[in-house]
Amino acid sequence: MRILVCVKQVPDPNTVEYQIDPATKRLVRDGVTNVLDPGAEVALEAALQLAERDGESTVTVVSMGPEEAVDALRRALAMGANDGALITDDGLVGSDALSTAKALAATIKEIGFDLIVCATESTDGYTGMVPGMVAELLGIPHLSFIRSLEVNGGVLTGQRVVALGYQTVECRLPLLVAIASGSHEPRYPALKGIMAAKRKKVEEYNLADLGLVASEAGEAGARERVLELRPVEERQAGVIVEDDGTGAAQIAALLRQRGVI
Amino acid sequence: MPAIWVYSEIYAGRPAPVALELITKAAELGETTAILFGRDAAGAASVAGEFGAAHAIVDARAEYDQHLAPAVVDTLAALVSERQPALLLFATSYDSRDVASRLAARLDRGVVTNATGIEATGDGFRMQTPWGARTVAVCELTMPGTQIVLVRPKAFTAVNSGGTCAVEEITGQIAAASTAIRVTDTVEESTQGPLLSDSKVVVSGGRGLGNADNFGLIEELAAALGGAVGASRAVVDAGWRPYGEQVGQTGVTVKPDVYIACGISGAIQHLAGMKGAKTIIAINKDPDAPIFKSVDLGIVGDALKVLPQLIGEVKGGR
Ligand SMILES: Cc1cc2nc3c(=O)[nH]c(=O)nc-3n(C[C@H](O)[C@H](O)[C@H](O)COP(=O)(O)OP(=O)(O)OC[C@H]3O[C@@H](n4cnc5c(N)ncnc54)[C@H](O)[C@@H]3O)c2cc1C
Ligand SMILES: Nc1ncnc2c1ncn2[C@@H]1O[C@H](COP(=O)(O)O)[C@@H](O)[C@H]1O
Numbered sequence: 001m002r003i004l005v006c007v008k009q010v011p012d013p014n015t016v017e018y019q020i021d022p023a024t025k026r027l028v029r030d031g032v033t034n035v036l037d038p039g040a041e042v043a044l045e046a047a048l049q050l051a052e053r054d055g056e057s058t059v060t061v062v063s064m065g066p067e068e069a070v071d072a073l074r075r076a077l078a079m080g081a082n083d084g085a086l087i088t089d090d091g092l093v094g095s096d097a098l099s100t101a102k103a104l105a106a107t108i109k110e111i112g113f114d115l116i117v118c119a120t121e122s123t124d125g126y127t128g129m130v131p132g133m134v135a136e137l138l139g140i141p142h143l144s145f146i147r148s149l150e151v152n153g154g155v156l157t158g159q160r161v162v163a164l165g166y167q168t169v170e171c172r173l174p175l176l177v178a179i180a181s182g183s184h185e186p187r188y189p190a191l192k193g194i195m196a197a198k199r200k201k202v203e204e205y206n207l208a209d210l211g212l213v214a215s216e217a218g219e220a221g222a223r224e225r226v227l228e229l230r231p232v233e234e235r236q237a238g239v240i241v242e243d244d245g246t247g248a249a250q251i252a253a254l255l256r257q258r259g260v261i
Numbered sequence: 262m263p264a265i266w267v268y269s270e271i272y273a274g275r276p277a278p279v280a281l282e283l284i285t286k287a288a289e290l291g292e293t294t295a296i297l298f299g300r301d302a303a304g305a306a307s308v309a310g311e312f313g314a315a316h317a318i319v320d321a322r323a324e325y326d327q328h329l330a331p332a333v334v335d336t337l338a339a340l341v342s343e344r345q346p347a348l349l350l351f352a353t354s355y356d357s358r359d360v361a362s363r364l365a366a367r368l369d370r371g372v373v374t375n376a377t378g379i380e381a382t383g384d385g386f387r388m389q390t391p392w393g394a395r396t397v398a399v400c401e402l403t404m405p406g407t408q409i410v411l412v413r414p415k416a417f418t419a420v421n422s423g424g425t426c427a428v429e430e431i432t433g434q435i436a437a438a439s440t441a442i443r444v445t446d447t448v449e450e451s452t453q454g455p456l457l458s459d460s461k462v463v464v465s466g467g468r469g470l471g472n473a474d475n476f477g478l479i480e481e482l483a484a485a486l487g488g489a490v491g492a493s494r495a496v497v498d499a500g501w502r503p504y505g506e507q508v509g510q511t512g513v514t515v516k517p518d519v520y521i522a523c524g525i526s527g528a529i530q531h532l533a534g535m536k537g538a539k540t541i542i543a544i545n546k547d548p549d550a551p552i553f554k555s556v557d558l559g560i561v562g563d564a565l566k567v568l569p570q571l572i573g574e575v576k577g578g579r
Contacts, residue, residue, distance in 0.1 A: 018393040018529070027393065096371060097362075126510065127374040128353070132330065132362025141331050141441045144359050147504075157445075161504055162355050163272060165450040169329075171442045181511055182498035223371025228399040232391065235536070240553050243544075243562025248570030251521070251542055254558050258540055260462055260486055260519050261575055 001057040001114045001151065001173075005047045005081065006104055006134070007040035009065050009072035010124040018124065025226045026094060027124055029066075036072040039119035041079070041186035043179040047117045048080045048187070050151060058082045060111060064092060064103050070202060077197035078189035084202040085111060091207050094219030097125070101133030103217065106210040108138065115151070116176040120144055128178075135176040142176035143169055147183035263291035263347035263381065266318075268337070269309060270356050274301045278458060279352040281312045281419035283412055287350060288313030288422075290381045294346070295426065298325040298333055303428070310426030312419055317426045320433050328440045330359035336433025338367050341407055348379075348386055351411045358411065365409055371402050372409045377416040386410070394529050414458065414514040415537055450503055455489050457506060462488030463517045463535070465508055466496060469524020469545060469564055473501035478568040479523060485575040491515065491535075493525045509534035523564040527552025544568070 011018060012033040019028045044061065051057035061076040063069050064087040073084040087103050095103065108116060116138075118131040128144075135142035147166070149158035157170045161180050189197075207214055214220060241250060255261045265287040269280035276284065276295065287293040294316040295309035306317035318340065325333050337360065341349060351357040353375060365372045377397070378389035385401060386408055392398040402408045457463065464483040466476050476496075483490045492502040494509055508515055510533040520538035525531060527543070527550055535541070536555055543552045544564045553559040560567055 013530075020393040020396045020398070025398070097374070098365060098369070098371060101366060121511065127372075128358045129362040129365065129372060129374060132359050133366040136334070136363040136366035139438070141439075142359065142363075143329070143442060145355055162447070163277075164505065165448045167444050168446040168448070169442060169444055175441075180504070182494065182504070223402060223404055224373060224400050225403050226398045226400045227387065229392070229396045230389075230399065232395055232397055235541075235555050235557075238541075238553075238555075238557040238559060240548070240556070240559040240561065242548075243560050243567060247544070247560035247562050247567045248574055251544075251558065251560065251567070251571055252574035254540070254542065255486070255519065255575070258519055 001054065002112060003047045003051060003057055003059045003115045003117060004108055004111060004113045005040070005044050005059060005061050005076070005117045006130070007044060007061050007063050007072060007076050008037045008122050008124075009034050009063065009069040010037045010122065013038065013123050020229060022229055025229065034068065034071070036075040037119065037123050039121065039123055039181055040076075042181060042184050043117050043119040044076055044079055044081065045184040045186040046149065046179045049184065050149065054151065060085065062104060062107055062111070063087070064095070064100055073202055074197050075189065077200045078193040079187055080193060083200055085205060086202055087205045087210070089206040091214035091220070092218045094222060095217055096222045096224055097127045097129035098133055098223065099217045099221050101130050101137055103210060103212060104130070105134045105137035106212060107205050108134065110205070110210070114173045115156070118176065118178045120178045120180055131176055131178040138176070140174045140176060141171055142178065143171060144178040145180045146177045147180040149177060264294065264344075265291040265348045265350065266294045266296055266346040267314070267350045268296045268357060268360060269305065270352065270354060271297060271299050271301050271305045274304050275308045276305050277352065277354065278419065279354060279414040281308070282415070282417040283350045283352060284309055284312045284314050285420045286379065286417040287348070290379065291347065294318060296337065298336065299323065300326050306426060306428045310424050311421050313422055313424060314426045317428045318431055319428055320431050322432070324435055324440070327444055328435070329442050329444065330356065330363050331439035331442065332435045333360045334363040334367060335435045335439050336431075338364055339433065341368065346407055348408050348410065351409070353411050353413045361409060361411055368407075370404060370407065370409055372411060373400060373402060374411045376410050376412045379410065379412070391533070415516040450505060454483060455487070457489040457491060457508075458513050458515060460489035460515070461518045462486045463491045463508070463515050463519070463538070464488055464521045464523070465491030465493065465525060465535070466523050467493035467525030468495040468499070470496070471565070475565060476501060478565070478572065482521070482568060482572050482575065485572055488517070493531055522552055523568060525552055526550050527555060
């Protein structure tokens, strides 16, 4: 089975406070530490476990981003993916969800697949739109919020998280699944994996390779316009007190005042 | 009045709580139609009317519950292309995101996601969406035609104004290829006490509680206050608590009268799910924890010491 995993590079959510550049109205990505999206690591882990179980699958990681996004792909290769594809082109800068999905879908078509694995949402964009759009553009079904999965005889079965519990679902491949956050514990790449990753192949694609036009991608093709950026309304500063043994009583007093006790 | 459609997921025979929030808001902005597909659609339509929908388009076949978004999009895409509502609203929720994303790709249209506000401008709509930690963007969609917008739960308040709606029953065309998915079972994972998303009081715990057993204190305080239990993603990921209790950007959005955060650092993704609470109280042993920037009352201290005392105070004070 050929498994493709869509992974994204994002500013490290553990060390970077996400800020918008007022001039470009885009997320500040320069001069910050970028990492493989933690959500994408979970999706990749799910794919690697699936491939390990059946023993004859390959895992290809696909990313759209700047040249530097190759670092995120290398990390994914170090975790155990077999090879990678990087879609990079100045014309793709500022792409909205649909333009991103078009570039990914065109690349995925080139590569070929049985199963596509995404995360449910990215850490920086968190639109949650790209997986469903990619699936629709490829004319295949998709299942979101998948927390466990298995493939037997070309049919995927799994559990899908819903509001009050979960559904058991099944679908014949080809299919796209979006993996629920926290459902798989990503492995830490071993030194051997990091060394091996340096020799693994990363194929590059640009707009022309994919038969896409610059005027319909990136900033030029964006379908959303930001008119204004406003600061978020801050809450009024509250009272912060060191617990000297009366902390609980102070909380209780406030709860009484609010009529909760 | 512009025609506004609200795609309404159905939970337990009624439009989902967030769908009722959207219908209430849509009724302020224009003439509202609730889109209800699935087994329980007919019954849900009358509730949509109570919250302000003037019309409901109902396709009450179980195919939609069985085959999920691809089947829904077949019917919805045909309706939207034919009737071209000015605005089509979805909730940022499980099934709605799947439907909205496929629909946008099929119709080759842009979307605004995570909206927390919508204004009508006369010839279109402007949406507010949180961007980054400190800014809210005001944005619009540039293509003419139906504007597709996904709204976060609790952005608006659902109000039952007691109206009724005119129901139109339809039978959409679902392509064979769109029935590939099958839902074979639905399992409810039990939760006790009030539903987290609608509870007036929420007591949440994070990694600072140290281990899953200490969550007993959170459960006890929540029960004593008649509230619901919430959790940070760190403890859901660690397997201490079920996903249904996760509060935040990727979990449940809550807007209670009182939110008590215990051993939670206050990451932006957690705040996204609870900063609308009227009163926020936090217990954290780190005076620099970001949560303290968003509280009405913050206790710098050990949650494992404060919680038992607080439970005593609450039980004694009833
Ligand atoms: C894309 C994305 C989506 C996310 N979505 C969500 C989401 O929906 N919800 C969510 O919650 N998070 C979400 N997160 C994760 C979020 O960034 C944080 O990692 C998470 O909220 C941290 O959980 P925590 O506060 O329990 O743990 P920590 O950050 O580890 O904080 C523990 C806190 O406990 C305090 N503490 C320790 N011991 C004690 C004690 N004895 N008494 C009192 N305090 C103590 C510490 O000082 C610390 O502040 C998301 C992250 C990403 C990248
Ligand atoms: N630029 C990208 N490159 C590769 N995959 C992406 C990209 N953007 C989004 N995805 C995939 O789509 C998922 C959801 O992203 P989003 O729609 O941005 O929330 C991500 O977790 C990835 O799996």
